[in-house]
Amino acid sequence: MRHSSTQNHSVRNQSTPPAAASFRRRAAVPVLGSAAIFVLALAVAWQQPAFAAAPINLGTAAPYSVLGGSTVTNTGPSILPGNLGVSPGSAITGFPPGLALAATNAANALAVQAQLDVVTAYNEAAARPMTTGVSGDLAGFTLTEGVYTSSSSLGLNGALTLDGKGNFNSIFVFQVASTLVTGSASRVILTNGAQACNVYWQVGSSATLGTASSFKGTILALTSITLQTGATVEGRALARNGAVTLDSNVFTAPGCVAGPPPTTGTPTETVPPTSTVTSTPTATDTGTPTAGGTATETTTARGATPTPTASPTTGAPLAKTGTGTGGTGETRGRNQGTDVDTAASVSAVGPGALVAWGAVIAGIGAAAGSISGARLLAGRRRNS
Template sequence: MAIPPGNFAVNLSSSNAAGGTTTGSGAFLIGTSVKVVAAANAGYSFVNWTENGNPVSASSTYQFTITGNRNLVANYKAIIPIGTSVINLGTAGDFAILTKSGISTTGTTSVTGNIGVSPASATAITGFGLIMDTNGQSSHTPIVTGKVYASDYAVPTPANMTTAVSNMETAFTTANGLVTPAPIVNLYAGDVSGRILTPGLYKWSTGVLISNAGVTLTGGPNDTWVFQIAQDLTVNNSAKITLLGGAQAKNIFWVVSGQATLGTNTDFSGIILSKTLISLNTGAKVTGRLLAQTAVTLNASTVIQP
C-alpha cells in the first residue's frame, strides 16, 4: 500500500485466517482518530489486539489516535464447548488406562485410577502382580491406586467392560470426526516442537512430532484442545507438555489413528484416544488417560487420572 506524504499506515492481520476478519486498515494523517474492528467467525471468539506480540486492547473495536505506523494483529480462539456435547467418554472415563488387548508394565510403575481390559482376559494384564478381590469382580495391586477389571471377572464386570470399551470406541469416532470449529489443518507440517498452541481443533493428515523442546498449550480452565492425528504421535525423550493460563489435562484430547509413543522421561498431559498401541518408555509421566483399541505398554511409568 502506497502511503501519501504526511500519512501513517495502519496494517491489520488475523492470527488465524479461519478465526475472523478485520476492518479499518489504511493510510491516515497524524492526529487522526482511527477505529479498527475485529469480527470473529462462527466457532471462534475474539481474544485481543496485539502489536509486536504485546497486547494493546482487549476490545474488538479499538480506537486510537495515530502518531506513527501501526501493525496490529487480531487474535481469535476456537470455541469448543467442553463436556458431553463434544467428546463423551461415557464409562471409559472411569479408567486411567483402558484397552482391548492388554496392559503390560516393567520396572516401578504407578497408576492413579482404575485400569481394565476387554475383550482380553486378566492374563493380558502383566507385570502388575494382581491380587483378586473377594467378590471376584475386580482385583488390586500396590502399584495401582484404584481397581483392576477384566472381561473374565465375575458379573457384572464383563458387561460393564464391554460397555466401557464401546464408549471408548465411540469417543474416538466422535473426536476424530469433529469438523466444528473449522479445523487448523496440517499446522507446522506436524512438527509442533517448541510451539505455543491456543485452544481449538487441529487436524493432521500426517503424524505429529513433539521433540524435547516440548509444546505449550495456553488457554483457560474451560478451554478445549482436540488434536486429530491421522498417523503416529511421537513424543521424544524429556519432552514436556506445558499448560498455561489454567489449561487442564482433562480438556485435552489426542486422537491418534496410528500409535502413540512417549519417550523416556516425558511429561505428558491429556487424554490419548488411540486406534492402536500406546507405549510409555522409562520414566514417562502422563497426567491424563490412556485409552487404546489395542494395548498399552509401560516401563517404570506414572499415569495420573485427572
C-alpha cells in the same frame, strides 16, 4: 474418516478467506438489500468451522488410567491412580510390580462397556471441525484452545505450551491421522487455566511417549499406546484395538479445577459501596468578630506620659485599627494614636473590657489637658 490435503509444516488457520473473494463480497454489499445481506452473512458463517467448546464425553471410560484393547503389559513400579482394564482381550501382566490403586477389569461387563465408550469418544473427537491445521513437530509452539488437525504423523521433540488464556474451560483437541511420537524429555506445558482434563489426542494409528517425557491429556488411540521408561502422564492411555505397554510410568488423574467462565462482551466494573460521611455542624456566624488573642492598644501624645497597655479579655470584639500621619500639635497627637471604632464595639463588650477602654479614654484626656495648659502658658508669656 478425514481426507488428506497438502499442508505446510507450521500451524495454519483454515478460516482465512482469499483476498479476491473478500473484495468481491465488499463490492457487492452496497447493491444488496437487507434480505440478501442476511443470506450472504449466513452463507459465510456456514463456511466457517465452529469450535465446539465442550469436553469429549468419555462415559464410563473416564475413571480409567489405562484401558487396552488386546493386552496391558507392565515392567517396573508403574503407578495407576485410576482403573486398569482390557477388552476385548483379557491379559493384564506386570501388576505387581505395577500398582493399580483402583479397580481392575479384564474382559468383564465393565471393561466391555468402557471400551464401547472409548469408541464413541474417539469418533466424537475425530468429528470435531478443524480450526487449525498442524503438521511436523509441535515443539516450540504456544497454542490456544481449538481443534488442531494433522493429515499425517505428528511429533513433539521439545516443549509444547497450551495456553488457556484465563479460561479454565478451554478445550484442546488434537486429531492425528497417523502416529503420535514424542521425544525423550519432551513436555506438554499447561498455562493460564488450561487443564489436562480438557486435552484430547485422537490418534489414527499408535502413540509412543519417549523416555522421561511429561505428557498431558487423554490419548484415544485406534491401535496401541507405548510408554517408554520413566514417561509420566497426567491423563489417560485408552487404546481401542491394540496393547498398552508400560515401563516404570507414573500416571496422575486429570482432575478439573472449577474456574470462572470466560469473559465475553464488555467487562463490567465493580463499584465499591459509597461510604456515608457524618460531619459536625459548624457554628453560625452572628456577624460580630471576636478576638482570638490579646490585642494591644497604645496611645502616644507629644509631651504626655504613655498610658499602660490594656489587654481586653478573650472574646472582646476586634478593633478596626489604622495608623495616622498627621502634623504637629493636637492633630498629630490624635493621629499618632490608634483609631478605634468604639461605636461598633462598646455595646458588645463586658465589664472588664469597659475598664480597659476607660483607661484608654483617660489617657487621651490627660494628653489633651497637657496640650491646652502648654498653649495657655505660651499666650501669657507673649502678652507680658
